[in-house]
Amino acid sequence: MLLHLPIAIMVTLSPIPVADSVPQFDIARECRFEGGSTAIFDHCSQDEAAALAELKTKWAEFGSTNQKTCIAAATIGGLASYVDLLICLELARDAVSAGDSPANPPTKPGSAPTQPGRTGVTVGEAPRH
Numbered sequence: 001m002l003l004h005l006p007i008a009i010m011v012t013l014s015p016i017p018v019a020d021s022v023p024q025f026d027i028a029r030e031c032r033f034e035g036g037s038t039a040i041f042d043h044c045s046q047d048e049a050a051a052l053a054e055l056k057t058k059w060a061e062f063g064s065t066n067q068k069t070c071i072a073a074a075t076i077g078g079l080a081s082y083v084d085l086l087i088c089l090e091l092a093r094d095a096v097s098a099g100d101s102p103a104n105p106p107t108k109p110g111s112a113p114t115q116p117g118r119t120g121v122t123v124g125e126a127p128r129h
Helices: 001-011 027-034 038-061 063-075 081-100
Strands: none
Touching: 027 038, 038 081, 063 081
16 A cells, blocks of 8 residues: 555646546657567557557546546656556556445455355465464
8 A cells, every 4th residue: 555655645746637538648659668579569559559549438437536646657757658547547446446345345465355154264375373
């Protein structure tokens, strides 16, 4: 949880505006940075274009706070990636929806699921001493 603190602080101080539409990134620059052959460049370009198309259709589904946070995360280091932006937004959305579901309570990272009807009994883990 504390790993996200620097990003949260950076985002609250960030002057990045959140628009009603998907931000514009330089796909060619991002893919040139990946290096390698033209096949790698073409594959990167296709992935970025597909992510952009998906973002255009789903942009309104993501809250402005998540948009701002994920734009900042996707543009760290001077490069910008639609793939990274889409993954960030989907993870943020899924984390909120998983936390809201009473049938799927949040668990600690690294914990195994419990058996239904047996509160506190962990499956596949020996007791820790």
